[in-house]
Amino acid sequence: DQQVKQNSPSLSVQEGRISILNCDYTNSMFDYFLWYKKYPAEGPTFLISISSIKDKNEDGRFTVFLNKSAKHLSLHIVPSQPGDSAVYFCAARPRPLYNQGGKLIFGQGTELSVKP
Amino acid sequence: EAGVTQFPSHSVIEKGQTVTLRCDPISGHDNLYWYRRVMGKEIKFLLHFVKESKQDESGMPNNRFLAERTGGTYSTLKVQPAELEDSGVYFCASSQVPQRQGSSPLHFGNGTRLTVT
DSSP states (O other): OOSEEOOOSEEEEETTSOEEEEEEESOSOEEEEEEEEEOTTSOOEEEEEEETTOSEEEETTEEEEEETTTTEEEEEESSOOGGGOEEEEEEEEEOGGGOSSOOOEEOOOEEEEEEO | OOOOEEEOSEEEEOTTOOEEEEEEOOTTOOEEEEEEEOTTOOEEEEEEEETTEEEEOTTOOSTTEEEEOGGGSOEEEEESSOOGGGOEEEEEEEESSOTTSTTOOOEEOOOEEEEEO
8 A cells, every 4th residue: 555646657748837746645653745757767865855844845846745635745946958858756764663763665756857 | 776686687597496686785784674566466565674584584485485695785586486376576685774773764676576487
């Protein structure tokens, strides 16, 4: 049973516009949520994170929103640039009570394509 | 600072053969994780080492998979005998502190793409 879901396998956006990537999770056992970005033939790289006690975190062009009641988070990229084209993974970290070593649970990824 | 390195980058083997993947974490990182991504699906946790000890191996699929980290430096992941469903990209990641302490992100290697035919 998948606990972190990214239901959109792909997204295409025009350069300069906003990209919105979505992620849903199934329970309240997570204390941190993270977004990773992955280029072809490379490993995922950390982008931005948010604690479960917050509802927004911003870093430059990237903002993550957390809606705990809906068990939903989203990543906004404004303005989108062609170099943002990559696969974006949402990840969640179970609370220490459920997670002795700190493993992350990832979604399936969403492939973002930013057109010039 | 050198990043996480994985070897080989690609491996094609036949069903029933043995393959060993290697991961060199960032120097000084005690925490080492193995993950796997199969057929464009989610990235799944396999196991976590703290130095040479296995902290959590709850994600290992079955006893055909054996991970070691002798001396607490590099790690190997051996698949023996390989099956078709083992195909995928195997990622190694390391961190200085466990992920459970704060939000210190994982540093991933570029992965090993394993194809079992």
